Amino acid sequence: MELKQLYREIVNEHNLHPVHKKAIENPDLVMRGVNPSCGDDITLSLKIENGVITDAGYEGSGCAISQASVDMMADQVIGKSKDEAIKLAGTFMGMIKGEITDEESIEALDEAAALQDVAHMPARVKCAVLGWHTMQEMLENPEKAQG
Amino acid sequence: MKTLAEYRKDFDILSAGDYIYFDNAATSQRPRQVLEAVTDFYKNANANPMRGLYDWSMEATRLYEEARSLVADFIGGVSGEEIIFTRNTTESLNLVAYSYGLENVGEGDEIVITVMEHHSNMLPWQMVAREKGAKLIYLEPDEEGVISKSEYESKITDRTKIVAIGHVSNVMGITNPVKEITAYAHSKRAVVVVDGAQSAPHMAVDVKDIGCDFFAFSGHKMMAPMGIGVLYGRKELLLNMKPFLTGGEMIEYVTREDATYAELPHKFEAGTVNAAGAVGLAEAIRYIREVGFEAIEAQELKLTTLLMEGLAKLPYIKVYGSKDPAKHCGIVTFTMEGVHPHDMASVLNDDKVCIRAGHHCAQPLMQFIGAGSTSRASVYFYNTEDEVKEFLDKLSKVREVMGYGA
Numbered sequence: 001m002e003l004k005q006l007y008r009e010i011v012n013e014h015n016l017h018p019v020h021k022k023a024i025e026n027p028d029l030v031m032r033g034v035n036p037s038c039g040d041d042i043t044l045s046l047k048i049e050n051g052v053i054t055d056a057g058y059e060g061s062g063c064a065i066s067q068a069s070v071d072m073m074a075d076q077v078i079g080k081s082k083d084e085a086i087k088l089a090g091t092f093m094g095m096i097k098g099e100i101t102d103e104e105s106i107e108a109l110d111e112a113a114a115l116q117d118v119a120h121m122p123a124r125v126k127c128a129v130l131g132w133h134t135m136q137e138m139l140e141n142p143e144k145a146q147g
Numbered sequence: 148m149k150t151l152a153e154y155r156k157d158f159d160i161l162s163a164g165d166y167i168y169f170d171n172a173a174t175s176q177r178p179r180q181v182l183e184a185v186t187d188f189y190k191n192a193n194a195n196p197m198r199g200l201y202d203w204s205m206e207a208t209r210l211y212e213e214a215r216s217l218v219a220d221f222i223g224g225v226s227g228e229e230i231i232f233t234r235n236t237t238e239s240l241n242l243v244a245y246s247y248g249l250e251n252v253g254e255g256d257e258i259v260i261t262v263m264e265h266h267s268n269m270l271p272w273q274m275v276a277r278e279k280g281a282k283l284i285y286l287e288p289d290e291e292g293v294i295s296k297s298e299y300e301s302k303i304t305d306r307t308k309i310v311a312i313g314h315v316s317n318v319m320g321i322t323n324p325v326k327e328i329t330a331y332a333h334s335k336r337a338v339v340v341v342d343g344a345q346s347a348p349h350m351a352v353d354v355k356d357i358g359c360d361f362f363a364f365s366g367h368k369m370m371a372p373m374g375i376g377v378l379y380g381r382k383e384l385l386l387n388m389k390p391f392l393t394g395g396e397m398i399e400y401v402t403r404e405d406a407t408y409a410e411l412p413h414k415f416e417a418g419t420v421n422a423a424g425a426v427g428l429a430e431a432i433r434y435i436r437e438v439g440f441e442a443i444e445a446q447e448l449k450l451t452t453l454l455m456e457g458l459a460k461l462p463y464i465k466v467y468g469s470k471d472p473a474k475h476c477g478i479v480t481f482t483m484e485g486v487h488p489h490d491m492a493s494v495l496n497d498d499k500v501c502i503r504a505g506h507h508c509a510q511p512l513m514q515f516i517g518a519g520s521t522s523r524a525s526v527y528f529y530n531t532e533d534e535v536k537e538f539l540d541k542l543s544k545v546r547e548v549m550g551y552g553a
Binding site: 002003004007008012013015016037038039041061062063064065121123124127 | 486487488489490492493494497504505506513519520548549550551
Protein backbone atom coordinates (compact mmCIF):
# COMPACT_ATOMS: atom_id res chain seq x y z
CA MET A 1 0.00 0.00 0.00
CA GLU A 2 1.41 3.38 -0.79
CA LEU A 3 1.93 5.89 1.96
CA LYS A 4 -0.93 8.31 1.40
CA GLN A 5 -3.38 5.44 0.98
CA LEU A 6 -2.12 3.94 4.23
CA TYR A 7 -2.82 7.19 6.06
CA ARG A 8 -6.21 7.71 4.45
CA GLU A 9 -7.52 4.19 4.84
CA ILE A 10 -6.05 2.97 8.10
CA VAL A 11 -3.96 5.34 10.16
CA ASN A 12 -6.03 8.52 10.19
CA GLU A 13 -9.13 6.85 11.61
CA HIS A 14 -7.26 5.49 14.63
CA ASN A 15 -5.16 8.61 15.06
CA LEU A 16 -8.01 11.11 14.90
CA HIS A 17 -10.67 8.96 16.57
CA PRO A 18 -8.85 6.58 18.86
CA VAL A 19 -10.92 4.11 20.85
CA HIS A 20 -8.44 3.25 23.56
CA LYS A 21 -6.66 6.57 24.12
CA LYS A 22 -7.73 6.99 27.72
CA ALA A 23 -6.84 5.97 31.24
CA ILE A 24 -8.36 2.69 32.39
CA GLU A 25 -9.60 1.95 35.88
CA ASN A 26 -7.23 0.26 38.33
CA PRO A 27 -4.62 -0.91 35.83
CA ASP A 28 -2.36 -3.76 36.92
CA LEU A 29 0.54 -2.83 34.68
CA VAL A 30 1.62 0.65 33.56
CA MET A 31 4.66 1.48 31.46
CA ARG A 32 5.94 4.44 29.50
CA GLY A 33 7.42 3.93 26.06
CA VAL A 34 9.46 6.63 24.31
CA ASN A 35 11.19 6.98 20.96
CA PRO A 36 13.90 9.45 21.94
CA SER A 37 14.82 10.20 18.35
CA CYS A 38 11.39 11.38 17.27
CA GLY A 39 9.58 12.15 20.50
CA ASP A 40 6.77 9.56 20.36
CA ASP A 41 5.81 9.16 24.01
CA ILE A 42 3.09 6.84 25.29
CA THR A 43 2.04 5.40 28.62
CA LEU A 44 0.35 2.05 28.23
CA SER A 45 -1.92 0.58 30.91
CA LEU A 46 -3.20 -2.99 31.07
CA LYS A 47 -5.80 -4.64 33.29
CA ILE A 48 -5.06 -8.31 33.76
CA GLU A 49 -7.40 -10.87 35.35
CA ASN A 50 -6.44 -14.53 35.66
CA GLY A 51 -3.70 -14.13 33.08
CA VAL A 52 -6.02 -12.51 30.53
CA ILE A 53 -5.85 -8.88 29.38
CA THR A 54 -9.31 -7.53 30.13
CA ASP A 55 -8.69 -3.87 29.33
CA ALA A 56 -6.01 -1.72 27.70
CA GLY A 57 -5.59 2.00 27.34
CA TYR A 58 -2.89 4.51 26.50
CA GLU A 59 -2.14 8.19 26.87
CA GLY A 60 0.54 10.37 25.34
CA SER A 61 1.53 11.96 22.07
CA GLY A 62 3.39 11.16 18.92
CA CYS A 63 3.10 10.83 15.18
CA ALA A 64 -0.01 9.36 13.59
CA ILE A 65 1.61 5.99 12.87
CA SER A 66 2.70 5.48 16.48
CA GLN A 67 -0.67 6.48 17.90
CA ALA A 68 -2.73 4.48 15.41
CA SER A 69 -0.55 1.43 15.90
CA VAL A 70 -1.00 1.37 19.66
CA ASP A 71 -4.77 1.94 19.30
CA MET A 72 -5.06 -1.03 16.94
CA MET A 73 -2.91 -3.09 19.24
CA ALA A 74 -5.20 -2.40 22.19
CA ASP A 75 -8.13 -3.63 20.07
CA GLN A 76 -6.25 -6.81 19.31
CA VAL A 77 -5.01 -7.79 22.74
CA ILE A 78 -8.09 -7.21 24.88
CA GLY A 79 -9.42 -10.69 25.64
CA LYS A 80 -6.11 -12.39 24.85
CA SER A 81 -3.94 -14.19 27.38
CA LYS A 82 -0.59 -12.69 28.29
CA ASP A 83 1.21 -15.39 26.32
CA GLU A 84 -0.94 -14.84 23.26
CA ALA A 85 -0.31 -11.10 23.45
CA ILE A 86 3.46 -11.62 23.72
CA LYS A 87 3.31 -13.93 20.71
CA LEU A 88 1.30 -11.37 18.71
CA ALA A 89 3.85 -8.68 19.60
CA GLY A 90 6.58 -10.94 18.23
CA THR A 91 4.60 -11.45 15.04
CA PHE A 92 3.93 -7.73 14.62
CA MET A 93 7.54 -6.72 15.14
CA GLY A 94 8.70 -9.51 12.85
CA MET A 95 6.29 -8.29 10.19
CA ILE A 96 7.41 -4.66 10.48
CA LYS A 97 11.05 -5.69 10.30
CA GLY A 98 10.25 -7.71 7.19
CA GLU A 99 11.27 -10.97 8.87
CA ILE A 100 7.80 -12.51 8.95
CA THR A 101 6.00 -12.48 5.63
CA ASP A 102 3.80 -15.58 5.55
CA GLU A 103 0.15 -14.68 5.34
CA GLU A 104 -1.07 -17.11 7.97
CA SER A 105 1.04 -15.56 10.74
CA ILE A 106 0.20 -12.05 9.66
CA GLU A 107 -3.54 -12.71 9.52
CA ALA A 108 -3.47 -13.33 13.27
CA LEU A 109 -2.80 -9.61 13.68
CA ASP A 110 -6.14 -8.77 12.12
CA GLU A 111 -6.39 -5.02 11.46
CA ALA A 112 -2.84 -4.34 12.70
CA ALA A 113 -1.63 -6.33 9.69
CA ALA A 114 -2.52 -3.28 7.61
CA LEU A 115 0.70 -1.68 8.83
CA GLN A 116 2.75 -4.33 7.02
CA ASP A 117 3.91 -1.81 4.43
CA VAL A 118 5.70 0.19 7.10
CA ALA A 119 8.34 -2.51 6.59
CA HIS A 120 9.27 -0.55 3.45
CA MET A 121 9.58 2.73 5.37
CA PRO A 122 12.66 2.31 7.54
CA ALA A 123 12.29 5.75 9.07
CA ARG A 124 8.88 4.82 10.47
CA VAL A 125 9.54 1.33 11.85
CA LYS A 126 10.20 2.60 15.37
CA CYS A 127 6.94 4.54 15.33
CA ALA A 128 4.90 1.47 14.38
CA VAL A 129 6.43 -0.86 16.95
CA LEU A 130 6.50 1.49 19.96
CA GLY A 131 3.22 0.27 21.47
CA TRP A 132 3.90 -3.40 20.83
CA HIS A 133 7.42 -3.14 22.16
CA THR A 134 6.18 -1.45 25.34
CA MET A 135 3.48 -4.08 25.87
CA GLN A 136 5.92 -6.93 25.37
CA GLU A 137 8.33 -5.36 27.85
CA MET A 138 5.67 -4.92 30.53
CA LEU A 139 4.24 -8.42 30.14
CA GLU A 140 7.65 -10.06 30.23
CA ASN A 141 8.98 -7.89 33.07
CA PRO A 142 5.90 -7.06 35.16
CA GLU A 143 8.10 -5.98 38.06
CA LYS A 144 9.14 -2.94 35.98
CA ALA A 145 5.56 -2.00 35.20
CA GLN A 146 3.84 -1.46 38.49
CA GLY A 147 1.16 1.17 38.25
CA MET B 148 29.74 35.73 -14.78
CA LYS B 149 27.56 32.68 -14.20
CA THR B 150 23.98 33.09 -13.06
CA LEU B 151 22.59 31.16 -10.10
CA ALA B 152 20.64 28.99 -12.55
CA GLU B 153 23.94 28.12 -14.21
CA TYR B 154 25.60 27.37 -10.89
CA ARG B 155 22.72 25.03 -10.06
CA LYS B 156 23.66 22.95 -13.10
CA ASP B 157 26.97 22.12 -11.39
CA PHE B 158 25.01 19.94 -8.96
CA ASP B 159 24.26 16.64 -10.66
CA ILE B 160 22.05 15.43 -7.83
CA LEU B 161 19.79 18.48 -8.22
CA SER B 162 19.63 18.22 -12.00
CA ALA B 163 19.17 14.46 -12.08
CA GLY B 164 15.87 14.04 -10.30
CA ASP B 165 12.79 16.00 -9.47
CA TYR B 166 13.52 16.18 -5.76
CA ILE B 167 13.22 19.41 -3.83
CA TYR B 168 16.07 19.45 -1.33
CA PHE B 169 15.27 21.70 1.64
CA ASP B 170 17.51 20.14 4.26
CA ASN B 171 20.61 22.20 3.63
CA ALA B 172 21.11 23.00 7.31
CA ALA B 173 21.75 19.26 7.82
CA THR B 174 24.13 18.93 4.90
CA SER B 175 24.53 20.74 1.58
CA GLN B 176 24.93 19.22 -1.86
CA ARG B 177 28.30 19.27 -3.63
CA PRO B 178 29.07 20.69 -7.07
CA ARG B 179 30.92 18.68 -9.70
CA GLN B 180 34.04 20.85 -9.17
CA VAL B 181 34.38 19.62 -5.57
CA LEU B 182 33.76 15.99 -6.48
CA GLU B 183 36.35 16.25 -9.25
CA ALA B 184 38.92 17.85 -6.97
CA VAL B 185 38.59 14.88 -4.60
CA THR B 186 38.80 12.36 -7.44
CA ASP B 187 41.79 14.18 -8.94
CA PHE B 188 43.60 13.98 -5.64
CA TYR B 189 43.21 10.22 -5.53
CA LYS B 190 43.98 9.84 -9.22
CA ASN B 191 47.06 12.03 -9.36
CA ALA B 192 48.55 12.79 -5.98
CA ASN B 193 47.50 10.06 -3.61
CA ALA B 194 50.07 9.22 -0.96
CA ASN B 195 50.18 9.62 2.80
CA PRO B 196 50.88 13.30 3.41
CA MET B 197 53.53 14.55 5.86
CA ARG B 198 55.57 11.35 5.88
CA GLY B 199 56.95 10.70 2.47
CA LEU B 200 60.22 11.71 0.92
CA TYR B 201 59.01 11.06 -2.58
CA ASP B 202 57.10 13.16 -5.10
CA TRP B 203 53.57 11.87 -4.55
CA SER B 204 53.67 12.29 -0.79
CA MET B 205 55.21 15.72 -1.15
CA GLU B 206 52.47 16.72 -3.58
CA ALA B 207 49.80 15.36 -1.21
CA THR B 208 51.38 17.38 1.60
CA ARG B 209 51.48 20.50 -0.54
CA LEU B 210 47.79 20.19 -1.46
CA TYR B 211 46.81 19.54 2.15
CA GLU B 212 48.74 22.55 3.43
CA GLU B 213 47.45 24.70 0.59
CA ALA B 214 43.93 23.82 1.76
CA ARG B 215 44.87 24.87 5.27
CA SER B 216 46.13 28.25 4.05
CA LEU B 217 42.92 28.78 2.10
CA VAL B 218 40.81 27.99 5.17
CA ALA B 219 42.93 30.36 7.27
CA ASP B 220 42.30 33.08 4.73
CA PHE B 221 38.58 32.22 4.41
CA ILE B 222 37.79 32.92 8.07
CA GLY B 223 39.55 36.24 8.24
CA GLY B 224 43.24 35.83 7.54
CA VAL B 225 44.53 33.93 10.55
CA SER B 226 47.72 31.90 10.68
CA GLY B 227 47.80 28.38 9.26
CA GLU B 228 49.16 27.21 12.61
CA GLU B 229 45.81 28.13 14.10
CA ILE B 230 43.83 25.91 11.73
CA ILE B 231 43.30 22.30 12.80
CA PHE B 232 41.58 19.88 10.47
CA THR B 233 39.06 17.63 12.21
CA ARG B 234 36.20 15.43 11.01
CA ASN B 235 33.46 17.96 11.70
CA THR B 236 32.18 20.63 14.08
CA THR B 237 31.35 18.03 16.72
CA GLU B 238 34.93 16.78 16.81
CA SER B 239 36.27 20.34 16.84
CA LEU B 240 34.12 21.23 19.85
CA ASN B 241 35.05 18.01 21.64
CA LEU B 242 38.71 18.83 21.07
CA VAL B 243 38.25 22.16 22.85
CA ALA B 244 36.23 20.58 25.67
CA TYR B 245 38.76 17.82 26.33
CA SER B 246 42.04 19.62 25.68
CA TYR B 247 41.13 23.07 27.00
CA GLY B 248 38.00 22.63 29.11
CA LEU B 249 39.12 19.77 31.32
CA GLU B 250 42.43 21.51 32.03
CA ASN B 251 41.14 24.99 32.72
CA VAL B 252 37.77 24.59 34.41
CA GLY B 253 37.66 23.79 38.13
CA GLU B 254 35.17 23.11 40.85
CA GLY B 255 32.69 25.92 41.31
CA ASP B 256 33.59 27.54 37.99
CA GLU B 257 30.88 28.24 35.43
CA ILE B 258 30.47 27.46 31.75
CA VAL B 259 27.92 29.55 29.87
CA ILE B 260 26.12 28.23 26.79
CA THR B 261 22.68 28.96 25.30
CA VAL B 262 19.55 26.86 25.36
CA MET B 263 19.62 27.09 21.53
CA GLU B 264 22.82 25.07 21.19
CA HIS B 265 23.00 22.00 19.00
CA HIS B 266 23.75 18.95 21.15
CA SER B 267 27.31 19.02 19.81
CA ASN B 268 27.91 22.35 21.56
CA MET B 269 26.07 21.22 24.67
CA LEU B 270 27.05 17.65 25.54
CA PRO B 271 30.84 18.32 25.59
CA TRP B 272 30.23 21.14 28.11
CA GLN B 273 27.89 19.00 30.18
CA MET B 274 30.76 16.49 30.30
CA VAL B 275 33.30 19.12 31.42
CA ALA B 276 30.90 20.49 34.06
CA ARG B 277 30.20 17.00 35.39
CA GLU B 278 33.86 15.94 35.46
CA LYS B 279 35.10 19.11 37.12
CA GLY B 280 32.19 19.93 39.41
CA ALA B 281 31.50 23.13 37.48
CA LYS B 282 28.13 24.68 36.79
CA LEU B 283 26.54 24.91 33.34
CA ILE B 284 24.58 28.14 32.87
CA TYR B 285 22.09 28.56 30.00
CA LEU B 286 21.39 31.84 28.20
CA GLU B 287 17.77 32.04 27.05
CA PRO B 288 16.47 33.92 24.00
CA ASP B 289 13.28 35.99 23.79
CA GLU B 290 10.31 35.11 21.52
CA GLU B 291 12.17 36.38 18.47
CA GLY B 292 15.17 34.22 19.32
CA VAL B 293 17.35 37.10 20.50
CA ILE B 294 19.80 36.77 23.40
CA SER B 295 19.55 40.20 25.01
CA LYS B 296 22.41 42.22 26.43
CA SER B 297 20.92 42.04 29.92
CA GLU B 298 20.62 38.25 29.59
CA TYR B 299 24.30 37.67 28.84
CA GLU B 300 25.55 40.44 31.10
CA SER B 301 23.69 38.94 34.04
CA LYS B 302 24.88 35.38 33.44
CA ILE B 303 28.50 35.84 32.35
CA THR B 304 30.38 36.64 35.56
CA ASP B 305 33.81 36.48 37.15
CA ARG B 306 33.13 32.79 37.78
CA THR B 307 32.67 32.11 34.04
CA LYS B 308 35.62 30.27 32.51
CA ILE B 309 34.16 29.37 29.11
CA VAL B 310 31.37 30.81 26.97
CA ALA B 311 30.31 28.48 24.14
CA ILE B 312 27.75 29.84 21.71
CA GLY B 313 26.34 29.02 18.29
CA HIS B 314 26.95 31.72 15.69
CA VAL B 315 23.65 30.85 13.96
CA SER B 316 20.99 28.64 15.58
CA ASN B 317 20.22 25.51 13.57
CA VAL B 318 16.56 25.78 14.64
CA MET B 319 15.72 29.48 14.90
CA GLY B 320 18.15 30.60 12.19
CA ILE B 321 18.94 33.64 14.30
CA THR B 322 22.46 35.08 14.25
CA ASN B 323 23.67 35.56 17.81
CA PRO B 324 25.60 38.72 18.79
CA VAL B 325 28.84 36.75 19.08
CA LYS B 326 31.10 39.78 18.78
CA GLU B 327 29.37 41.65 21.62
CA ILE B 328 29.19 38.53 23.78
CA THR B 329 32.88 37.82 23.15
CA ALA B 330 33.87 41.35 24.18
CA TYR B 331 31.85 41.07 27.37
CA ALA B 332 33.12 37.55 28.15
CA HIS B 333 36.71 38.69 27.65
CA SER B 334 36.14 41.52 30.12
CA LYS B 335 35.36 38.72 32.59
CA ARG B 336 38.43 36.76 31.48
CA ALA B 337 36.37 33.94 29.99
CA VAL B 338 37.41 32.09 26.85
CA VAL B 339 34.88 32.13 23.99
CA VAL B 340 34.08 29.18 21.72
CA VAL B 341 31.88 29.86 18.67
CA ASP B 342 30.06 27.04 16.85
CA GLY B 343 30.09 28.21 13.24
CA ALA B 344 28.47 25.17 11.65
CA GLN B 345 25.46 27.17 10.43
CA SER B 346 27.23 30.46 9.71
CA ALA B 347 30.36 29.56 7.74
CA PRO B 348 28.38 28.30 4.68
CA HIS B 349 26.18 31.40 4.51
CA MET B 350 28.09 34.53 5.48
CA ALA B 351 31.59 35.99 5.45
CA VAL B 352 33.20 35.11 8.77
CA ASP B 353 36.08 37.05 10.28
CA VAL B 354 37.19 35.41 13.51
CA LYS B 355 39.53 38.28 14.31
CA ASP B 356 36.64 40.72 14.07
CA ILE B 357 34.47 38.48 16.27
CA GLY B 358 37.43 38.20 18.61
CA CYS B 359 36.57 34.65 19.70
CA ASP B 360 39.22 32.23 20.96
CA PHE B 361 37.91 29.15 19.13
CA PHE B 362 35.71 28.79 16.05
CA ALA B 363 34.46 25.43 14.76
CA PHE B 364 32.76 24.48 11.50
CA SER B 365 32.09 21.56 9.17
CA GLY B 366 32.95 21.19 5.51
CA HIS B 367 29.90 19.15 4.59
CA LYS B 368 27.41 21.98 5.17
CA MET B 369 29.34 24.19 2.75
CA MET B 370 29.62 21.84 -0.23
CA ALA B 371 32.80 20.04 0.85
CA PRO B 372 32.85 16.26 1.40
CA MET B 373 31.61 14.71 4.63
CA GLY B 374 34.37 13.99 7.15
CA ILE B 375 36.37 17.21 6.98
CA GLY B 376 35.91 19.93 9.57
CA VAL B 377 37.87 22.80 11.04
CA LEU B 378 38.84 24.16 14.40
CA TYR B 379 40.37 27.60 14.58
CA GLY B 380 42.10 28.30 17.88
CA ARG B 381 44.13 31.25 19.05
CA LYS B 382 47.80 30.28 18.97
CA GLU B 383 48.60 31.20 22.58
CA LEU B 384 45.84 28.87 23.75
CA LEU B 385 46.67 26.02 21.38
CA LEU B 386 50.34 26.10 22.39
CA ASN B 387 49.46 25.34 26.00
CA MET B 388 46.89 22.66 25.27
CA LYS B 389 47.53 18.95 25.44
CA PRO B 390 46.81 16.82 22.37
CA PHE B 391 43.26 15.51 22.01
CA LEU B 392 44.29 12.26 20.32
CA THR B 393 47.72 10.72 20.30
CA GLY B 394 49.46 8.48 17.82
CA GLY B 395 51.17 8.93 14.53
CA GLU B 396 52.35 12.16 12.98
CA MET B 397 51.75 14.33 16.05
CA ILE B 398 55.09 13.85 17.75
CA GLU B 399 58.59 15.17 17.31
CA TYR B 400 60.57 12.62 19.29
CA VAL B 401 59.35 9.51 20.95
CA THR B 402 61.12 7.26 23.42
CA ARG B 403 59.79 4.25 25.30
CA GLU B 404 58.36 6.45 28.03
CA ASP B 405 57.75 9.83 26.59
CA ALA B 406 57.16 11.91 23.51
CA THR B 407 57.71 15.48 22.45
CA TYR B 408 54.70 16.80 20.61
CA ALA B 409 54.90 18.17 17.13
CA GLU B 410 54.50 21.84 16.35
CA LEU B 411 51.12 23.42 15.75
CA PRO B 412 48.83 22.48 14.16
CA HIS B 413 50.11 18.90 13.72
CA LYS B 414 50.01 18.30 17.48
CA PHE B 415 46.22 18.06 17.09
CA GLU B 416 46.12 16.00 13.91
CA ALA B 417 47.04 12.50 15.02
CA GLY B 418 47.01 9.70 12.47
CA THR B 419 46.62 9.82 8.71
CA VAL B 420 44.72 12.97 7.85
CA ASN B 421 41.77 13.39 5.49
CA ALA B 422 43.81 15.08 2.79
CA ALA B 423 41.28 14.41 0.04
CA GLY B 424 38.60 15.96 2.24
CA ALA B 425 40.75 19.02 2.83
CA VAL B 426 41.36 19.33 -0.92
CA GLY B 427 37.58 19.12 -1.43
CA LEU B 428 37.03 21.79 1.21
CA ALA B 429 39.54 24.05 -0.53
CA GLU B 430 37.65 23.63 -3.79
CA ALA B 431 34.34 24.35 -2.01
CA ILE B 432 35.83 27.58 -0.64
CA ARG B 433 36.95 28.58 -4.15
CA TYR B 434 33.43 27.81 -5.36
CA ILE B 435 31.79 29.88 -2.61
CA ARG B 436 34.11 32.77 -3.42
CA GLU B 437 33.21 32.58 -7.08
CA VAL B 438 29.48 32.67 -6.33
CA GLY B 439 30.09 35.28 -3.65
CA PHE B 440 28.45 35.68 -0.26
CA GLU B 441 26.55 38.70 -1.53
CA ALA B 442 24.74 36.57 -4.11
CA ILE B 443 24.34 33.68 -1.66
CA GLU B 444 22.75 35.87 0.99
CA ALA B 445 20.53 37.67 -1.52
CA GLN B 446 19.15 34.42 -2.91
CA GLU B 447 18.62 32.91 0.53
CA LEU B 448 16.77 36.03 1.66
CA LYS B 449 14.58 35.99 -1.45
CA LEU B 450 13.68 32.33 -0.89
CA THR B 451 13.18 32.70 2.87
CA THR B 452 10.88 35.68 2.33
CA LEU B 453 8.78 33.78 -0.19
CA LEU B 454 8.70 30.77 2.10
CA MET B 455 7.64 32.72 5.18
CA GLU B 456 5.01 34.71 3.25
CA GLY B 457 3.56 31.43 1.97
CA LEU B 458 3.59 29.80 5.39
CA ALA B 459 1.88 32.86 6.91
CA LYS B 460 -1.05 32.29 4.53
CA LEU B 461 -1.64 28.80 5.89
CA PRO B 462 -3.69 29.26 9.05
CA TYR B 463 -2.66 26.01 10.72
CA ILE B 464 1.08 26.68 10.49
CA LYS B 465 3.18 28.17 13.29
CA VAL B 466 6.64 29.52 12.45
CA TYR B 467 9.26 29.82 15.19
CA GLY B 468 11.75 32.61 15.72
CA SER B 469 11.93 36.08 14.20
CA LYS B 470 9.21 37.44 11.92
CA ASP B 471 11.94 39.01 9.80
CA PRO B 472 13.13 36.65 7.01
CA ALA B 473 16.51 38.39 7.04
CA LYS B 474 17.09 36.96 10.51
CA HIS B 475 16.64 33.32 9.54
CA CYS B 476 19.81 32.53 7.61
CA GLY B 477 17.74 30.38 5.25
CA ILE B 478 16.30 28.27 8.11
CA VAL B 479 12.54 28.15 8.75
CA THR B 480 11.25 25.94 11.55
CA PHE B 481 7.52 25.39 11.87
CA THR B 482 4.73 23.12 13.03
CA MET B 483 1.38 22.22 11.48
CA GLU B 484 -1.58 21.94 13.82
CA GLY B 485 -2.74 18.36 14.25
CA VAL B 486 0.03 16.87 12.14
CA HIS B 487 3.12 15.35 13.69
CA PRO B 488 6.32 16.53 11.95
CA HIS B 489 7.33 12.95 11.19
CA ASP B 490 4.06 12.29 9.38
CA MET B 491 4.54 15.56 7.50
CA ALA B 492 8.06 14.61 6.43
CA SER B 493 6.88 11.17 5.28
CA VAL B 494 3.99 12.62 3.27
CA LEU B 495 6.26 15.26 1.71
CA ASN B 496 8.86 12.61 0.90
CA ASP B 497 6.14 10.80 -0.98
CA ASP B 498 6.02 13.96 -3.11
CA LYS B 499 9.82 14.05 -3.39
CA VAL B 500 10.31 16.92 -0.99
CA CYS B 501 13.14 16.62 1.55
CA ILE B 502 12.71 18.44 4.86
CA ARG B 503 13.92 17.74 8.37
CA ALA B 504 11.53 16.70 11.12
CA GLY B 505 12.25 16.05 14.77
CA HIS B 506 14.12 17.85 17.47
CA HIS B 507 17.10 18.88 15.30
CA CYS B 508 19.60 17.72 17.94
CA ALA B 509 18.37 20.55 20.16
CA GLN B 510 16.00 18.93 22.65
CA PRO B 511 16.39 21.57 25.40
CA LEU B 512 15.42 24.25 22.87
CA MET B 513 12.35 22.25 21.82
CA GLN B 514 11.28 22.12 25.46
CA PHE B 515 12.03 25.81 25.82
CA ILE B 516 9.81 26.81 22.87
CA GLY B 517 7.20 24.29 23.94
CA ALA B 518 7.27 22.07 20.87
CA GLY B 519 7.76 18.31 21.12
CA SER B 520 9.25 18.32 17.70
CA THR B 521 9.12 20.54 14.64
CA SER B 522 9.64 20.57 10.89
CA ARG B 523 12.46 22.55 9.32
CA ALA B 524 12.93 23.74 5.76
CA SER B 525 16.39 25.15 5.05
CA VAL B 526 17.52 26.60 1.73
CA TYR B 527 20.84 27.32 0.06
CA PHE B 528 21.66 29.56 -2.88
CA TYR B 529 21.05 26.81 -5.45
CA ASN B 530 17.40 26.43 -4.46
CA THR B 531 14.86 28.27 -6.60
CA GLU B 532 11.66 30.26 -6.22
CA ASP B 533 9.82 27.58 -8.19
CA GLU B 534 10.90 25.01 -5.63
CA VAL B 535 9.56 27.16 -2.81
CA LYS B 536 6.22 27.55 -4.60
CA GLU B 537 5.98 23.84 -5.25
CA PHE B 538 6.92 23.07 -1.65
CA LEU B 539 4.17 25.38 -0.36
CA ASP B 540 1.67 23.75 -2.70
CA LYS B 541 2.61 20.24 -1.53
CA LEU B 542 2.60 21.36 2.09
CA SER B 543 -0.90 22.81 1.77
CA LYS B 544 -2.15 19.33 0.89
CA VAL B 545 -0.60 17.49 3.81
CA ARG B 546 -3.46 18.11 6.22
CA GLU B 547 -5.92 16.60 3.78
CA VAL B 548 -3.80 13.44 3.53
CA MET B 549 -3.77 13.29 7.32
CA GLY B 550 -7.56 13.18 7.45
CA TYR B 551 -8.54 16.80 8.02
CA GLY B 552 -11.36 18.00 5.77
CA ALA B 553 -11.36 17.18 2.07
